[in-house]
Amino acid sequence: MSFSGFLRIRPATVLFGVVALAIVCQAAKQFVMPSAKPAKTYPAHDEHPTENVTAAADPYDTVEKASIFTAHYAEEGFLPIFVVITNDGDQPVSLGNMQAQFVTGSRAKLAPSSTDDIYRRLSHPTTNAGRTYPLPFPTKKVKGGVSKQTQEEITNSQFTAKAVEPHASQAGFMFFDVSGISDPLPGSRLFLTGVRDAKGNELLYFEIPMDKYLQK
Numbered sequence: 001m002s003f004s005g006f007l008r009i010r011p012a013t014v015l016f017g018v019v020a021l022a023i024v025c026q027a028a029k030q031f032v033m034p035s036a037k038p039a040k041t042y043p044a045h046d047e048h049p050t051e052n053v054t055a056a057a058d059p060y061d062t063v064e065k066a067s068i069f070t071a072h073y074a075e076e077g078f079l080p081i082f083v084v085i086t087n088d089g090d091q092p093v094s095l096g097n098m099q100a101q102f103v104t105g106s107r108a109k110l111a112p113s114s115t116d117d118i119y120r121r122l123s124h125p126t127t128n129a130g131r132t133y134p135l136p137f138p139t140k141k142v143k144g145g146v147s148k149q150t151q152e153e154i155t156n157s158q159f160t161a162k163a164v165e166p167h168a169s170q171a172g173f174m175f176f177d178v179s180g181i182s183d184p185l186p187g188s189r190l191f192l193t194g195v196r197d198a199k200g201n202e203l204l205y206f207e208i209p210m211d212k213y214l215q216k
Helices: 003-028 115-123 148-157
Strands: 045-048 053-059 078-087 099-103 168-177 189-193 206-209
Touching (some): 045 206, 053 206, 078 189, 099 168, 115 148, 115 168
Antiparallel strands (some): 045 053, 053 078, 078 168, 099 189
């Protein structure tokens, strides 16, 4: 083979190698939950000193931060928010009845999306309705789906803690459907209610302003 012939082949070979490497790296990538720091160290937080509990919210709204995920949630209209609750008291805090609500600057009220809601959005199902075929061979009713890797990521990333032990933190992601909202963070707030102390008394609700995060 001539030197010029080698030069013609080499770019395609290199391109194939780059693509193959990207596929392998993507397949090998696994979601790892971020380490939770004390809630009061995050810019957007609400501290209750008398109750010794602090709640924080850290939106994953940039490409760099969202790179911990294998799925592209932002492209599907979801805003992942890393929620951290720190208990600086000497008694456990119950989260079994905790409710979250994201209120945008335009007063839209959003609950965290359920696992099924996220699956439906990511799967992009399409049907064969309306198509006719000359022969009655079997066809798939729905195309698309969510990979096992993504299913595990969604399950493992969500905030599921039912309690916070003394002098400890619990954390996880809540995914909010902000499709149709061009800039959901300015003026928005995350409300957390239903947090209870060891005696079952409900703590004052937490109100976490996202503007603190934007102004960091």
